[in-house]
Amino acid sequence: MRRNFWYITITIVVIFGTFAATILTGNSPVLGLDLQGGIEVRLAPVGEVPSNDVLDKAVDIIRNRVNGLGVAETEVKRDGSQIVVDLPGVKDRNKARDLVGKTAELRFRPVLNVLNIPCAADSESKKSKSKSTSSTSGSAPASGPGKAIHVPAVEHETSSSSSTSSTPSTSSTTAPAPDLTSTTSVTAAPQVPALTTQVEDKRAATVWLCDRNGAPQYQLGPTALTGKGVTTASARFGGGTDGWTVQLTLNSEGSTKFNALAAESFPKTAPQNAVAIVLDGVVQSAPAFQTSSFSGDVQITGDFSQTEAEDLATVLKFGALPVQLKPLTTTSISPTLGRDQLDAGLLAGLIGLALVAFYMMLFYRVLGLVVIAGLVLSAMAIYTLISYLGDSIGLTLTLAGVVGLIVSVGITVDSYVVYFERLKDEVRTGRTIRSAVDRGFERSFKTILAADLVSLIAAGILYWRAIGSVRQFAFLLGVSTILDLILSYFFMHPLVHFMARNKAIVATKKVGIAAGLDTPEATV
Numbered sequence: 001m002r003r004n005f006w007y008i009t010i011t012i013v014v015i016f017g018t019f020a021a022t023i024l025t026g027n028s029p030v031l032g033l034d035l036q037g038g039i040e041v042r043l044a045p046v047g048e049v050p051s052n053d054v055l056d057k058a059v060d061i062i063r064n065r066v067n068g069l070g071v072a073e074t075e076v077k078r079d080g081s082q083i084v085v086d087l088p089g090v091k092d093r094n095k096a097r098d099l100v101g102k103t104a105e106l107r108f109r110p111v112l113n114v115l116n117i118p119c120a121a122d123s124e125s126k127k128s129k130s131k132s133t134s135s136t137s138g139s140a141p142a143s144g145p146g147k148a149i150h151v152p153a154v155e156h157e158t159s160s161s162s163s164t165s166s167t168p169s170t171s172s173t174t175a176p177a178p179d180l181t182s183t184t185s186v187t188a189a190p191q192v193p194a195l196t197t198q199v200e201d202k203r204a205a206t207v208w209l210c211d212r213n214g215a216p217q218y219q220l221g222p223t224a225l226t227g228k229g230v231t232t233a234s235a236r237f238g239g240g241t242d243g244w245t246v247q248l249t250l251n252s253e254g255s256t257k258f259n260a261l262a263a264e265s266f267p268k269t270a271p272q273n274a275v276a277i278v279l280d281g282v283v284q285s286a287p288a289f290q291t292s293s294f295s296g297d298v299q300i301t302g303d304f305s306q307t308e309a310e311d312l313a314t315v316l317k318f319g320a321l322p323v324q325l326k327p328l329t330t331t332s333i334s335p336t337l338g339r340d341q342l343d344a345g346l347l348a349g350l351i352g353l354a355l356v357a358f359y360m361m362l363f364y365r366v367l368g369l370v371v372i373a374g375l376v377l378s379a380m381a382i383y384t385l386i387s388y389l390g391d392s393i394g395l396t397l398t399l400a401g402v403v404g405l406i407v408s409v410g411i412t413v414d415s416y417v418v419y420f421e422r423l424k425d426e427v428r429t430g431r432t433i434r435s436a437v438d439r440g441f442e443r444s445f446k447t448i449l450a451a452d453l454v455s456l457i458a459a460g461i462l463y464w465r466a467i468g469s470v471r472q473f474a475f476l477l478g479v480s481t482i483l484d485l486i487l488s489y490f491f492m493h494p495l496v497h498f499m500a501r502n503k504a505i506v507a508t509k510k511v512g513i514a515a516g517l518d519t520p521e522a523t524v
Contacts, residue, residue, distance in 0.1 A: 004494035011490045012377070019380040022387050029383070030390035032075065032398035033086035034469070035342040037333050043083040043325040050081075050323045058323050059083055075396050082328065086396075106227030106316070107203070108258070109220035110265055111274040111286055119195065119210040119217060193219070201281045209276070211283045218283050220276050224261040229254020233316035235309035238301075244309035248298040248316055259293050266292040277315065284315050345402040352406060356413055364420055365516035366505060370495055371416045374487055378412055381483055382476075400469035401476045408480030411455055415488045418451070419444045419496075420517070427519045437500045441493045448488055455481045 022028075033040055043062075045055075055078055062085060063076040075086040195217065196207035203223040210217055231249040238245045250258055265273050266289040274288040287300050300312070353375060360368035382405060389395035422444035426436035459478035463471050499505050499513060506513045514520050 001497075004497045007490045008494040008498075011487070015377050015381050015384075018384045022384045027387045027391055029386040029397045030395065031088065031342065032396035032401075032469075033088050033333060034399045035339075035345075035397065035402075036088040037339070038086065038088040040329075040331040040333065041085045041087070042079070042328045042330075043085065044328045045081060046324040046326050054323050055081065055083065058325065075394075083325065088396075105203075105279075106230070107223040107278045108225040108229075108261065109207070109223055109276045109278055110261060111218055111271050111276050112206070112221050113219035114216050114271040114286075115193075115219075116216040118215040193217075196281070198281055209278060209281055209283050211286070218276055218286060220278070220283075224275075225254055225257040227316075229257055230316055233313040235304075235306065235313045237306070243301075244304040244306050246300040246304070246309050246313050246316065248300060250298065255294065258298065262289050262294060263292045265289050277312075279315055285312055341399050342402075345399055345406070349402070349406050349409075352409055356409060360413070360416070363516070365511045366499070366508070366513055367416075367420055367496070367516045370492060370499070371413060373495070374416065374492055375409065375412060377491060378480070378483055378487060382480060385479065386476075395472075398469045398472050401472040404473040404476040405480060408477055408484070411452065411477075411481055412484045412487075414451065415448045415484055416492060418447050419488070419492060422447075423496075424517045424519065427514075427517055433506050433513055433517070434500045437493075437497050441496075445488065445493075449485065452481050452485050 059076050059078055062083065075084075077084050193208045195210055196205070201207055201209075203226075206222065207220050208217055209220060229250050231251050231254070233246060233248045236245055236247050237243070261275060265275060267273075270288065271286075274286045276286045277284045285300070285302070287302060304312070356375070357368070357372050360371040362368070364371070386395065386397055386401075390397070419441060422440040423433070423436050426440045427433060431439070456478055459474045459481065463474035463478065466474060504512075509515065509520070
């Protein structure tokens with residue numbers, strides 16, 4: 001008795017509480033392309049089909065890029081060897097192609113000057129972009145205006161060619177942080193240059209670009225080396241004072257150009273002894289040279305955390321798309337059509353729920369209220385979960401997901417029907433309704449569990465093997481099935497248990513539990 005009370009109380013409080021919090025915070029499900037309207041761009045690799053790892057990396061880079069350019073709620077996914085990009089709210093087909101079709105170029109530029117100030121208001125979009133275009137954290141955040149900033153060091157991996165290291169090749173030496181106070185302070189706002197726009201950011205141009213953390217601003221010379229000169233990069237733990245470092249391997253052409261840049265930059269004073277690693281117009285890191293020539297791999301140090309080192313290595317290794325892609329199709333879905341599909345899906349769901357509620361009330365009388373209450377709680381819990389996942393991991397609700405939720409209504413109602421029909425059998429054997437409630441649930445729950453496990457297995461296999469929006473159908477169907485099991489155990493049975501102890505609810509003619517079980521002669 002007490003256990004059932006706590007089961008039902010905790011269930012209702014948790015579901016109502018989380019639902020209320022979702023509404024009060026203004027959180028809501030994120031609608032997908034087919035429900036909101038927009039553009040779908042389908043990309044295919046040029047030439048030989050690349051490996052899954054290469055395609056997955058291309059998906060990550062494209063996702064970061066379109067998110068960084070301010071397109072909200074994008075969805076980038078693989079469809080076999082093709083990449084599908086959904087851009088909700090984008091109406092311009094040419095803009096959609098530009099967003100996903102360009103191949104960003106990783107550039108190494110010499111640092112000419114550094115302004116240790118936050119990016120100006122006119123560069124807020126770039127600042128936002130820098131936080132989402134790449135997940136890297138290659139350099140330490142700059143300190144406040146007018147103070148020295150720490151510039152990580154670029155080193156040779158071996159000691160033979162480094163003029164600053166006498167340690168074995170397995171270790172490295174980090175250069176002391178240069179004092180940029182005299183070169184980075186500004187005294188008046190008019191002296192602050194405008195950041196270079198994306199259109200103006202040419203290889204041969206001298207540019208002003210922002211650090212990925214929003215400060216400082218860098219004046220950079222023409223591109224000395226692009227990502228084509230990079231063979232690979234990896235994060236390594238050097239131990240001792242080095243900590244995490246980034247190991248950069250260059251091909252022959254890249255090594256020649258990098259050495260030329262090192263020879264030109266190394267003798268200079270800070271900040272002109274540094275090289276900026278630039279992707280999509282954002283400075284990802286600006287390490288300082290510690291030697292004028294390199295005969296092997298390049299080692300970048302800079303008080304990195306493991307995540308920062310791994311992220312910078314990712315930028316260096318996959319700064320540009322690792323595979324050449326071509327637009328295959330570009331499909332436009334109007335906002336009106338998306339809204340029509342959403343309205344049609346919601347209307348179908350509401351009609352289905354209304355018919356189910358009417359049938360349950362007609363067939364099971366007062367027990368039908370248990371079904372309705374269970375469906376309401378289930379709907380609130382699913383709404384909260386979808387809203388949370390949309391906010392936390394970017395889950396977008398598509399029409400296929402709506403269909404999965406509608407189908408799950410049948411699974412949920414079936415659990416109640418199994419339980420109520422078992423109650424009928426127990427009462428017809430001569431048991432009282434009160435004694436039949438617990439015994440009937442013990443036996444019916446095995447059937448409910450078996451049926452839901454079949455649905456879960458089907459949903460799991462479908463999610464594993466399917467692609468595209470069908471996976472969301474399987475995902476939400478599986479989530480709804482799990483929720484059905486939880487509510488059956490912690491809500492349905494406890495509620496019927498309490499109702500069966502009330503004589504008025506049991507014995508009321510035509511609407512009571514006895515009437516609903518088609519056993520009017522049954523006793524409490």
